[in-house]
Structures are given as structure tokens and as C-alpha cells.
Amino acid sequence: TIIPWVESCWLNLGGPAVCRDQSDLDASEQCLKKLQQMEARGLLWRLGSLHDAMKKLYAVGDVGDDNHVVRVQIMTMHKAKGLEFDTVVMPALHRRPRGDTKQLLSWFDSPGDFQLLLAPFNEVNKDPSPILKLVRSANDRCNVQEVIRLLYVACTRSKQHLHLLGTTKHSVKGELNSPAKSSLLGTLWPIIETEFENADPGAPPAFDEEAVEAPVAAPRLQRLPVDWQMPAMNVYQGDGLRPEDTAEVPSIDYLWASTAARDIGTVVHAQLQRMAVDPSARGPEQLKALSEIATCQLRSLGMPESELKQSADKVIRAISNTLEDDRGQWILDPSHEQAMSEWALTANTHEGLKSVVIDRTFIDKEGARWIIDFKTGDHSGGSLDTFLDQEQERYNEQLIGYADILRLSENRPIRMGLYFPLLKAFREIPAGSLSSRGMTVDASSVASSDVISDVANATLTDESDDGQGDAKPIQTDMFSSE
Numbered sequence: 286t287i288i289p290w291v292e293s294c295w296l297n298l299g300g301p302a303v304c305r306d307q308s309d310l311d312a313s314e315q316c317l318k319k320l321q322q323m324e325a326r327g328l329l330w331r332l333g334s335l336h337d338a339m340k341k342l343y344a345v346g347d348v349g350d351d352n353h354v355v356r357v358q359i360m361t362m363h364k365a366k367g368l369e370f371d372t373v374v375m376p377a378l379h380r381r382p383r384g385d386t387k388q389l390l391s392w393f394d395s396p397g398d399f400q401l402l403l404a405p406f407n408e409v410n411k412d413p414s415p416i417l418k419l420v421r422s423a424n425d426r427c428n429v430q431e432v433i434r435l436l437y438v439a440c441t442r443s444k445q446h447l448h449l450l451g452t453t454k455h456s457v458k459g460e461l462n463s464p465a466k467s468s469l470l471g472t473l474w475p476i477i478e479t480e481f482e483n484a485d486p487g488a489p490p491a492f493d494e495e496a497v498e499a500p501v502a503a504p505r506l507q508r509l510p511v512d513w514q515m516p517a518m519n520v521y522q523g524d525g526l527r528p529e530d531t532a533e534v535p536s537i538d539y540l541w542a543s544t545a546a547r548d549i550g551t552v553v554h555a556q557l558q559r560m561a562v563d564p565s566a567r568g569p570e571q572l573k574a575l576s577e578i579a580t581c582q583l584r585s586l587g588m589p590e591s592e593l594k595q596s597a598d599k600v601i602r603a604i605s606n607t608l609e610d611d612r613g614q615w616i617l618d619p620s621h622e623q624a625m626s627e628w629a630l631t632a633n634t635h636e637g638l639k640s641v642v643i644d645r646t647f648i649d650k651e652g653a654r655w656i657i658d659f660k661t662g663d664h665s666g667g668s669l670d671t672f673l674d675q676e677q678e679r680y681n682e683q684l685i686g687y688a689d690i691l692r693l694s695e696n697r698p699i700r701m702g703l704y705f706p707l708l709k710a711f712r713e714i715p716a717g718s719l720s721s722r723g724m725t726v727d728a729s730s731v732a733s734s735d736v737i738s739d740v741a742n743a744t745l746t747d748e749s750d751d752g753q754g755d756a757k758p759i760q761t762d763m764f765s766s767e
Contacts, residue, residue, distance in 0.1 A: 288321045297515055303507045315342055325559050327581030362439040373443035378451035378470040393423040436469055453481055548586045549596050550661040552579055553603045558626040561617045567608055575601055603661060603706035610709045616657050621647030632690045643687055653698040656687050663707045677712045684714050
């Protein structure tokens with residue numbers, strides 16, 4: 286993933302230093318989150334999609350005491366249904382609504398008589414047929430009633446003050462022109478016409494919507510002082526752990542693994558995280574697009590074009606196997622208590638700060654904490670059970686190290702397992718493998734990377750890389766916490 290590098294670059298350039306307040310920092314964080322979402326969907330490299338996504342980003346309201354909180358909400362009349370506000374402002378009531386587009390087949394369904402009236406599209410350069418005029422007239426009358434209903438809903442959302450804003454023009458004779466009948470102001474006109482007639486003639490002229498809009502001024506360029514330097518980050522300081530309190534998280538050397546295998550593992554991990562967080566990503570339409578997404582992500586990791594097709598197929602097979610497997614569905618189930626994916630932790634051990642990433646963790650119905658590590662290695666030939674036994678033995682100490690770190694912050698049963706998406710296989714690490722040494726429960730000695738945000742200002746690399754595609758950069762939140 287490239288987003289941690291983008292964030293690190295922004296920090297080193299002094300981005301937070303030019304932010305005026307917390308709202309600017311929140312806006313920059315929203316931007317980074319949007320970029321991360323786009324990268325997960327394989328859209329980051331499409332310039333048009335990137336521009337569209339940035340245009341749709343809006344700053345969140347200021348957060349502070351009651352005197353400084355922004356309390357304005359903008360919504361459609363449909364979304365306002367069922368809500369109430371002290372003050373409601375309805376602007377631009379004089380505007381015409383968007384007209385209905387011409388349809389190939391027009392119809393009107395009479396709810397009382399259970400009759401359906403159909404009319405075909407009229408021929409080019411010919412007047413509409415009588416039946417088509419009847420259908421359009423009936424639909425127009427229904428639309429008018431729907432507008433009245435919506436207008437009633439919007440006006441009754443107000444508890445204290447209701448402001449209706451609209452403009453009209455005068456004819457050359459000085460007479461007041463009526464608004465368009467299809468506008469909301471036209472609907473209200475029989476009631477409020479006298480208000481417009483009695484309006485102060487010396488009031489400022491109405492805004493001319495037909496006038497050319499003035500160009501928006503570009504934001505003023507802000508520069509940091511020449512001698513500015515990035516401040517030193519506050520490094521987490523803890524009491525440390527005694528050597529007997531925690532098992533060392535081993536760092537295993539996997540130089541024998543291919544780059545392609547590691548890249549495949551990175552993409553599989555990213556997609557499993559996405560589907561665990563957002564179950565809608567498992568829908569048929571989303572899965573159809575997975576091939577293109579996986580290809581884009583693999584290409585962004587530098588995979589040669591000659592290997593893209595085969596590697597993307599392997600990613601799809603891993604995801605499909607997981608979603609088809611009962612154990613895989615159970616692991617990704619978002620209803621688990623405290624379910625998290627790619628959980629970054631930092632613990633102060635006797636060797637110093639240790640940072641790890643747990644692929645998947647949750648608490649089951651029996652109250653046990655599960656630690657699941659995804660292994661994207663494949664196997665062909667020989668005994669599958671023998672291969673799984675070897676993998677379990679290889680990563681036994683690694684998961685024990687994860688468990689020891691978690692036991693510093695909570696006191697509950699811990700269960701561990703290895704899941705192999707490409708093989709639809711699962712191996713649980715026996716409970717007897719957990720360290721039986723005495724533990725000192727010290728919540729201050731372990732923290733999520735989201736809390737200790739200034740431990741590092743660069744991308745951390747998971748030391749638990751299994752060499753089979755699990756090499757993943759870890760994003761740390763540098764300037765705020767959630």
C-alpha cells in the first residue's frame with residue numbers, strides 16, 4: 286500500500302504545521318482515509334475517479350464547547366422525514382424541479398380501479414397521441430400532490446422557526462410575475478403572494494442566477510519558515526516487562542519466498558480485511574469486479590505483466606475459498622465481539638518496543654479471545670496434513686508471542702489458529718502451547734497503534750512475514766487517534 290508513504294511524506298513536509306485548527310487536521314485525515322478506501326478497491330490509479338472522490342469530500346463540523354459547535358445540517362426533504370429542528374431554512378423555492386425524462390413506454394397505474402394505462406413513445410416530429418397526453422396529464426397531477434406532501438413534511442420539521450426563501454421578477458410594466466407552477470414557490474403562491482406584493486421595494490435586488498458566477502479564488506499558498514524543522518515525536522515510555530513475562534515474537538527469515546508470493550499475500554490480506562469490515566463487499570457484483578481490483582493492486586506492487594493473470598486468479602481463489610468455507614465465514618463474521626482485522630499493536634518488552642499486526646481477532650460466544658493468522662501459502666503434491674503440521678510448528682512461537690502481548694492488557698482465555706485460504710484449511714494451536722510463565726497484567730505496557738500515534742512516523746513492517754505473501758506495510762495514524 287502506498288498510503289502510509291503519502292501520509293509520511295505529508296508529515297515530513299510539515300502538513301500539520303500549516304493547519305489552522307483541528308478541523309483542518311480532520312479534513313486531511315478524511316482525505317487519507319478516502320485514498321486508502323480507493324486503493325483497496327483498485328481505483329487509486331484512475332485519475333478521473335480520484336478527482337471525483339476528492340470533489341465529494343466535505344469538511345466535518347468543528348468540535349468544541351457548546352458555543353463553537355456547528356449545528357447546521359444540510360439534507361433533502363426526503364431525508365428530513367421523521368426529524369425535528371429548532372429552525373428550518375428552505376432556500377430557492379422558486380427553482381423549477383428537474384423535468385421527467387422521456388421514456389420509451391409511459392404508464393399510469395390507477396390504485397383504486399386496479400387498471401394499468403400504457404402509452405408508447407410518440408414518433409419523432411409528431412404530436413403526442415391522445416392516450417400519451419392522458420397518461421402524462423395523470424402523472425403530472427400525481428406529481429403535484431407528491432410535491433404538496435413533501436412540502437408539508439419539510440415545513441413541519443420546524444419546532445420554532447421556519448424560513449421560506451424565494452425570488453420573483455417584475456414585468457416591464459412593474460407587475461409582479463407569478464413563479465413557475467411546477468416550483469415549490471408556485472405551490473405556495475396562493476398563500477404568500479401578498480407577502481411578495483408588500484415586500485420592501487428598497488430591498489436589495491434578488492440574486493441573478495443567470496449571471497456568470499465569479500471564479501472561486503484559489504487558496505492562499507502558505508509557506509513554512511525557512512528554518513522550520515519537524516518536531517521530534519513523543520516516544521512511548523513504559524516500565525518495560527521482565528524477560529520471564531513475555532515470549533519473544535520471532536522474526537523469521539523468508540528470503541526463499543518469491544516476490545510474487547508475498548505480493549499475492551498482501552492483496553489477499555487487504556481483501557479479507559475489506560470483506561471483514563464491510564460485508565457488502567462480498568456481494569455478487571463486488572466479487573465480479575474482484576479480478577480487476579486484484580490486478581490493479583498487484584500491478585501497483587510492481588508485479589510483472591506476465592505474472593498478473595496467474596497471480597490475480599490465485600487471489601480470487603483464496604477469497605472464494607474463504608467465503609465458501611464455513612470456517613472462513615466464521616472468521617470473517619462481523620458480529621463477533623471486538624472483531625478487528627489487521628490490528629496493529631505496540632508493546633514495551635524487555636527488548637524494547639515490539640510492533641506486531643494480528644490478521645484477525647475477536648471474542649467468541651464463550652468469551653475466549655481468538656488470534657487468527659492468515660497463511661497464503663499453497664501446497665501441491667505430498668501429504669497435506671504433513672504440510673499443515675510443519676506450518677503449525679513453524680509459526681507456533683509467533684502466535685504465542687502475539688498471545689503474550691495481548692495478555693498484558695486483558696485477562697481472558699486465548700485461542701490461536703492458522704487459516705490457509707488457498708487450502709480451505711485451519712489449524713488451531715493447542716492451548717498447552719501458551720506460555721505457562723507468570724504474567725504481569727499491565728495495560729500501560731501495550732497499546733494499539735491508533736492510540737500511541739507518535740511511536741513512529743514512517744511505515745512499520747510486520748515482523749511476522751511468513752514469506753508466502755504476508756509481507757504487509759502497516760499504516761499508523763500519525764496525528765490523531767480514533
